[in-house]
Amino acid sequence: MNGVIAVYQKELALYFRSPIAYFVVSVFLIGTGYFFTHNVLLTNVATMDSTFQNMGIMLTIVCPVISMRLYAGEHSSRTMELLLTLPLKNWQTVLGKFLGAATILLLMTAGTFIDLIPMYLFAEPETTTILSGYLGFVLLGLAYLAIGQFFSVLTKNQIIAALLTVSVLLAFWFIGHLQTFQSSYFWWRLFEYLSFANHFSNFIKGLVRSESVLFYGLVCASFLTMNAGYLGWRR
Amino acid sequence: MISLQSVSKRYGSKVVVRDVSFEVAEGEVVGFLGPNGAGKTTTLRMISGYITPTFGRIEVAGYDVVQDNISVAKRIGYLPELPPLYDTLSVVGYLRFVAKAKGVTRSEMNLELDRVATACRLGSVFRHEVFKLSKGYRQRLGLAQALIGKPDVLLLDEPTSGLDPGQIQETREVIRSFGKEHTVLLSTHILSEVTRICQRVAIINEGRLLTIDTPAGLQRAAQEANCIVLKVSGQTDNLRTELMAIEGVRQVQVEGPDEHQIFSVECDVEEREGLDAAIARRVSSEWSLHHFERQQPTLENVFLRYVRDTPGESNS
Numbered sequence: 001m002n003g004v005i006a007v008y009q010k011e012l013a014l015y016f017r018s019p020i021a022y023f024v025v026s027v028f029l030i031g032t033g034y035f036f037t038h039n040v041l042l043t044n045v046a047t048m049d050s051t052f053q054n055m056g057i058m059l060t061i062v063c064p065v066i067s068m069r070l071y072a073g074e075h076s077s078r079t080m081e082l083l084l085t086l087p088l089k090n091w092q093t094v095l096g097k098f099l100g101a102a103t104i105l106l107l108m109t110a111g112t113f114i115d116l117i118p119m120y121l122f123a124e125p126e127t128t129t130i131l132s133g134y135l136g137f138v139l140l141g142l143a144y145l146a147i148g149q150f151f152s153v154l155t156k157n158q159i160i161a162a163l164l165t166v167s168v169l170l171a172f173w174f175i176g177h178l179q180t181f182q183s184s185y186f187w188w189r190l191f192e193y194l195s196f197a198n199h200f201s202n203f204i205k206g207l208v209r210s211e212s213v214l215f216y217g218l219v220c221a222s223f224l225t226m227n228a229g230y231l232g233w234r235r
Numbered sequence: 236m237i238s239l240q241s242v243s244k245r246y247g248s249k250v251v252v253r254d255v256s257f258e259v260a261e262g263e264v265v266g267f268l269g270p271n272g273a274g275k276t277t278t279l280r281m282i283s284g285y286i287t288p289t290f291g292r293i294e295v296a297g298y299d300v301v302q303d304n305i306s307v308a309k310r311i312g313y314l315p316e317l318p319p320l321y322d323t324l325s326v327v328g329y330l331r332f333v334a335k336a337k338g339v340t341r342s343e344m345n346l347e348l349d350r351v352a353t354a355c356r357l358g359s360v361f362r363h364e365v366f367k368l369s370k371g372y373r374q375r376l377g378l379a380q381a382l383i384g385k386p387d388v389l390l391l392d393e394p395t396s397g398l399d400p401g402q403i404q405e406t407r408e409v410i411r412s413f414g415k416e417h418t419v420l421l422s423t424h425i426l427s428e429v430t431r432i433c434q435r436v437a438i439i440n441e442g443r444l445l446t447i448d449t450p451a452g453l454q455r456a457a458q459e460a461n462c463i464v465l466k467v468s469g470q471t472d473n474l475r476t477e478l479m480a481i482e483g484v485r486q487v488q489v490e491g492p493d494e495h496q497i498f499s500v501e502c503d504v505e506e507r508e509g510l511d512a513a514i515a516r517r518v519s520s521e522w523s524l525h526h527f528e529r530q531q532p533t534l535e536n537v538f539l540r541y542v543r544d545t546p547g548e549s550n551s
Contacts, residue, residue, distance in 0.1 A: 006335035010321070013332075017323035082319035082380070085283045086336040087308035235287045 007096025046123030064165035067148025075156035129206035136203020139216035146223040242291030264414040266429030267422040269439040275422035312386035318377025322366035337384035371402035391421040466526035
């Protein structure tokens with residue numbers, strides 16, 4: 001576990017010593033604040049539904065920016081050789097990096113709690129629905145980061161890593177729309193299951209379904225495993 | 236301590252290292268000498284476990300680099316050609332990361348960081364950020380990370396490249412002191428470096444290991460291949476034939492003439508008493524002899540001879 005902690009601490013230090021983390025978190029919080037003001041304060045509806053929906057879409061841009069440097073940055077700073085010759089197992093490197101990026105996601109999420117203050121001061125929102133929405137948001141973000149980390153290991157260029165990730169995330173966000181064109185039940189169910197948006201909308205409604213939790217867990221596990229597998233294969 | 240058995244590395248159809256075998260004993264400092272693109276870096280990368288050989292087997296301290304790469308990594312300190320540094324971290328933060336990854340415990344941490352910082356003379360920049368360091372300090376920091384955890388084996392890829400003469404001198408001193416406690420394999424294309432630091436020299440070119448011997452042994456080998464250089468003027472049509480007729484002369488190469496109509500003649504000769512005088516007598520009798528020199532077998536000459544004589548091969 002020491003190896004995971006070493007990589008995790010290094011990743012956090014790198015995030016906080018570069019302007020990217022501050023920029024991304026700031027942009028996300030300003031965006032969330034804008035949507036909260038628009039969806040809650042201007043409409044006088046004390047729910048986070050629409051704001052969570054907007055936050056989910058913003059993640060498709062924010063997460064790739066957080067994850068793009070995880071491995072591509074190691075190539076550009078020529079530290080990949082060090083990372084892969086230290087006595088660290090591939091899964092330790094992968095997990096340490098993932099936890100570092102996940103911490104930025106959690107800090108970003110915590111930053112949005114400030115929006116809840118006026119809601120609790122002036123209305124009586126449903127706490128369980130809000131908690132469920134936040135759980136869905138964090139799970140969605142973790143899945144996005146796992147995908148972004150995988151694409152970061154495939155290329156030496158951070159911009160290409162980010163663009164590939166955004167493309168895949170948008171595809172999985174909107175894949176549910178293909179349901180409309182399906183007459184076959186199998187395909188209909190498959191597109192529904194693969195849609196990040198569908199699972200997320202359950203959490204927003206206050207439904208914590210094991211199927212959705214499992215889906216995000218599977219996405220994380222699959223992409224992190226592929227990441228570790230790729231590191232072993234590329235030697 | 237390090238053993239390579241018939242190691243080759245192929246990228247697609249390009250063979251970068253072919254059939255290299257050698258061993259480095261415990262506590263030995265071995266120089267890996269070759270021109271740019273000879274395969275030195277690829278070989279070091281394979282030993283470090285960064286890439287795997289296409290064919291052959293590499294062992295470090297008895298562990299197979301491919302099968303047991305974690306056990307090997309624990310015993311290796313590796314400095315790649317460009318020091319692998321995180322620019323935004325501080326020097327101490329960077330060393331702390333490497334130390335943690337190498338399994339240095341919390342109680343030993345400060346002691347270990349002090350040890351490597353002292354060995355590599357990093358004390359004055361210990362709290363600085365890496366991007367603020369000069370090239371010399373970056374190289375020393377790279378060395379310091381390789382030293383963390385007291386590894387049995389140090390792999391140093393061109394550790395003095397790009398440094399100024401003062402920094403080169405300092406870095407060599409540091410490496411020489413490492414050699415007392417570690418097995419060191421260092422690659423370089425600077426000949427004087429290997430004679431000053433290394434106990435043995437491996438010469439590699441076009442991916443092939445040409446020879447491995449002590450610097451003195453290589454010079455002895457060169458002595459066996461004696462070379463006499465002459466400067467002559469006159470009609471040289473039959474000069475080569477006349478010299479080849481002398482017993483003990485193996486090969487004659489005539490070049491020139493230069494702007495003063497002087498020809499340069501290189502004779503590859505056997506070790507034989509009176510041969511120098513016989514050649515000088517024969518040349519003086521028919522041509523004007525301006526210069527006669529028995530070439531000194533320097534390591535530079537040995538290296539050039541080996542590299543020049545490497546047979547060119549296709550990459551497939």
